[in-house]
Amino acid sequence: MSSTKVCFNSNCKDALDRSRKGWRRRTGEFADLCHRCASAYDEGKFCETFHLNASGWRCCESCGKQIHCGCIVSFHMFVLLDAGGIECITCARKSFILTPNPAWPPPSLFLPVLPERNKDLSSKNWSQIAGSGPVPWRQAPSLFSSSSAQSDLQPRMPFEVDIRSGSDRIISIERLSASSFERKTGDKLAERLTNDCLKLGASDILENGNAGFNWAEQANARVNVPQKSSFSKNDTSTSHFGLAVSSLCPNDANDQPKVSGTGAPRPTPPVIGKQFCGHNGAELSGEPQIRNGRPKGDTRPRTQLLPRYWSRIHDQELQKISGHSNSVCTPLFEKMLSASDAGRIGRLVLPKKCAEAYFPPISQPEGLPLKVEDSKGKEWIFQFRFWPNNNSRMYVLEGITPCIQSMQLQAGDIVTFSRIDPEGKLVMGFRKASASPSDQGNEAVNAKTGDASVKKTKAGEVLSTPHQLKGCLVSPGISPIDQANSADQNSPWSKDDISRCSTEEVVGAKSSFRTKRKNSTLSSKSKRLRVQTEELTELKLTWELAQGLFRPPPNCDSNVVVVDGFEFEEYEDAPIIGRPTILATENAGGKIQWAQCEDCFKWRKLPADAFLPSRWTCSENSWDPERSLCSATQELTAEQLEYLIPTSTRAASKEIKVTKRDPDSDAALQALDALANLAIQEEGETLPESSQATTTKHPRHRPGCTCIVCIQPPSGKGPKHEQNCTCNICSMVRRRFQTLMSRREKKQSEKEAEKNSLQNPEQQNPEFPVMFPDDEEIQLCTASPDEKTVNCALQLKGNIIDLNIQPERDDEVSSGSDSGGMRRSRMRRFVRGGTSGMQVYQSLSEWECRWRPNTT
Template structure:
């Protein structure tokens, strides 16, 4: 933090109160947060900081659009406005209504299209701002001279927003919408400023501010001709990307830093030489006379309406990776999450049409052109860029990408990014593994503590309609792309959130916690899009950890004062909310010595557990500093209340599962690799066979973290392990069916993995798994079970149980059917009674037989075995996977998607059945 001394003062210079406890304010350029006293922090959180503390200070300006007064004189308000090219400011709210895409060097001079721009767009052409890569809104100084520098090419080059939710709507908010710097928005924008300050552009916020402020310039709202802005005398070529900006690095020493003089534009054409509006926002500058290489484009309309899912979200790190040490300027063009077919052997990468037309050379023949693309290692690949006629349109593909994709070790769900290195104009293909969390954004994952909503809104309930549960890739994808757009595009327009205006860009914020909020709109899919449903299903490998729907529900929390109802969807109980569920930080419900219900929540930063009220809702990211309930423990440095033993007893689920994993790992290192997600479930069950489960495990609550009185989801109706009525082997309740299915799936996975090993490895493995049934370990040994044996349908549990069980002599472990099926650590064979293990055995056995029967030499890579939905049931609705980033940060980015149809599970269902 800001002080190294023992006494801290409020960072607010107007306050300077001694901090008894500090609260985080805005992030400073050092990356640290400003330590604020409670009062200031509250003011800050409420967006009143400037009003409170700078009322009499200079630097107040009016939003050019709505007239709202914004204090532009301090770093705190940096995120509240953007500077307009033509001068003046626009509050972020209005700015969100529109964004400008940075132009492509290949674009025509603005004069080519400006004249035909609608009035509104014209206005924007001069007033808007662009994004610095990975950064927040940064004033963009247009350099008129540059507009003519590369008019030869006229390809569209929409400049996409990066991390910050930049609404693409052109419609401005005319009214005087108050810039309510809600925490949500605040955080969001802060991210941008943060990145701006911390990384890409070494330009202090205040520099921007100062320049914007001091310009004293009033915007001319309707200037049609781009003009050089008088503020921000920063070389465009360096300012619009996160890299190669060293020359524009400015004094970061303090907030008073001024922009270092007025530079002339560099001679080299900067990437930004024009402006474009983009987004599926209704802005359609395409109707304009866009030309490409001098000829009219056939589908100009689409070019500036790239779907957000294709917006490049290249992080600083990635940019750095791309640029290496060079001073090249990287222009992120677009990105695409690989579909199964993209990553498949066909070697065809389907290109989003608009991206293809915007960024790749024009092709008129289906044969297309060879396209040279460089990868991150500098290796050049040549792909065939071509198209197929499709309906009345085209379908663009890159052919021959398989080697490249393989060399990058990409698979479906990973994202490839396309960028261009300037000034060479080389295409660079980068990638982002699905499970990797861009660490540069980690800090941006700030959640809004005040409302319990993660500002990484994509992750949160915004994607979820009442009653729907996150599905794998929505969670995942959003996690993968933190900081990009946290603003929901799926929310209804009548959200109470200040950001919820229905800009057509699809970015809307949501005050999920507010009881008023509800998902009335039809759920839309996340960036990943519904198109990926198969991917969701088949590409489990992308998913580091899968959560079942119950686990997902554990992450979801009902809005305040809301008790979920439980509906049965395709046989599985799903909690349903009238209001939007919230992605909350999982907590442990417990009872304190006084008998009061409490929760234990773990700090994101220090991982200490803090006691919070039972009715408290935490955002997905929560830290000690947000522990307003216990000020004494609002610092990470303060010791944890719980002893290790207490904690051990408390932690019911995944946390302890991890420790068990470790335990298992000790026993059998080879098995660890499989110990992901549900593998752990089975492995634990197997590995711990015969191992007495500590009685304390039964202390684990059967209530998922979000349990509320009256909840009858299958988690909650399950008694703790060993308690309550036992499920019979023939039980066909959801739980039993679910567990069976899951284990079957699990075993399929296991076997699949096994089959990928050579015989020797398999033998070794089998030796190392003395407790594992041979049938599970030895893929090659199909003889132990008669291939003729009928493979019963899992739909027929009775059949399963009665018939299959006797054939499983080696499976001594038991899975307690009377435990929560989703709690891996509780699925210990040591728990009493359960016949679930037998169920699982049955299922597993049957599956193995089936596999041998149907495909003795099965190729383990077959999609049929790629079970994406390990979760309960064949209902994707109920499956959630969370990509746990490999970074040290535990906070993963995720994307959640909710399939709208029950078919979504596709092959998983089939496989599981």
């Protein structure tokens, strides 16, 4: 690179002593301009100054202002009008013509530094000014089983772009936008020139495949359009992007689609070729273009395609879908299958905007047969139709059952729709929401909730479990190897088809079927909790272990809840399952905790907020490097230890000590790992139809309800129960605690009588309801031969991970004792201790489990 920089403006080329930033180039860098050029740019006079004689100047349809539309510099100074022509951005804003230039990215995406002239614009959310993006439904006869001819109206702009980052994508989009125009210059320029006033409208472009002005001079104007672009409409050999065409009109004022040869295009997302130009949905708007249907002054808000329908398809998969080099794959949208969708009824409810944006317009409820290919190339024909619904329409795809079954999809899985050009084929892909435990070992995410990988659903649920994808879609960030490794061997879909989806998708998946709808014919608790014996894993934990393992969630303060005089240390969030530790207060008053090394059994002092995996050793003592070896001495003296660790806990500790030899104890710890792993599975495993697949929020703790939500202790956010609440849950809690306390008192007195006797720890451990299952659930817990253990029922395929106490009779007072865990004056209970919502994190390469709410 030359040491002497010159002004990026080719018409200037002044040496730069101090450069100023101009427009953003396709490389992501900004054009370095000299002071003079930069000033011109900032003042919006750059093109006037330097490109006055270049082609591409057009007049604003409203104010007549001349704008150099063919230039990257003025890229955001105008919008294309659906009916043709342009409007300067000022007028566009005034008249609420907020539709951006098709397939153009939000300016904020690729113009992080905007000149002053655009600041007001850029400060607005692009959604306010644009419903840009979605590919309009391009008449693609091949999609119709009854059609044979192929539309010729598909201008595509081939480019080669390396896309490796978001910014690259942005750049790609930028290229696309430019190329979209560039393409127009090729074959039909002459025709366009006959058009009046060289009007260049989105629809014109889309429908005619060229623009109304000569873009060939863009080089002069420093428009950074790849020169390798093909200008030939038919030359797709280097295609990477394209711009789909709609020959169909938008919906009318009533949003009812209709056929029109001259209407404005439907929403137009960037078309993706061999490289993914990841539209993020912000550019997607399923809202049909409204220009023709509404007056200019229409201020009706433009809704956009909901994020949950944004296609998250990845370039690799796009490539796979598109198959051959000439294909351009456009991700359209995706939808998580609801119970209804995945049910036997065979109807997939389509998001209205998606249906109207991406599927052919239908005027009759009967609709049209729609040919869809899966990623295997197998063709399916669905009936795309609608039902009148509240003065609107409800679009469905009928006859999807065979396809759904072929893909082995269940509610919660995601189906994706893409289009392959130039064929115009609709391709249906899918992502499974399920994941097998074996796939999960390396994919945990950090338990620290600050981890970026922990995402929140719209309902506020925190999820972090990675998920597995199957089918033709791949999410970013997962290597093909991982995908292959995670392939479900039993699936007819090959490893190549299997990939993973992002956490975000998982979020949606789980939140979707976690919620419950009343009277769901598919959801019955008995079904949900049906124990499939062969799939049931029992975890046996003493209640002390359980209490110790259930750590308060991070960053979660406890509330003290009193139920019949008993105090609960209640946490809004779900507990974390990890290695039991002993909380203590240092002499200085600071809170600490003591944890025992798995290998040497020495106790190490840790910060109070440290969360340990179920297996933890000195080597992982990152808090105290001096004691990160087992050879390091233990800080605690025997006396201190004696004080800290009460008999029962010592016993429990001892139990851990013998873990490596004791099958039962080993099982306990293994069970934790299993719990963690299973939680992932549970996270991803599609719930059986009976238990999942509802998306309606269940009211929190509905008295009398025995659903998975309501069997949890009533507390947490939302209406809390009164102390004297007589609902079944509160009654049960009371009963259990009365039982427990009487046991404790009894044990205490016994202990005092035999204070020197070291009892069998198991005999000392009172049963303690880690959870508070209702009777029905209790029945489903497999009774343990050991009455002093807590049964943790993990229903693998049923996706119920229940950590339930052993069934017991309330009047059954078994032996119990105080314990380390019970040194706390309160017991912990976790509001979000839903049994179906366990969440797994990985911390320091170890698994931790965390409960996740099963409803919000």
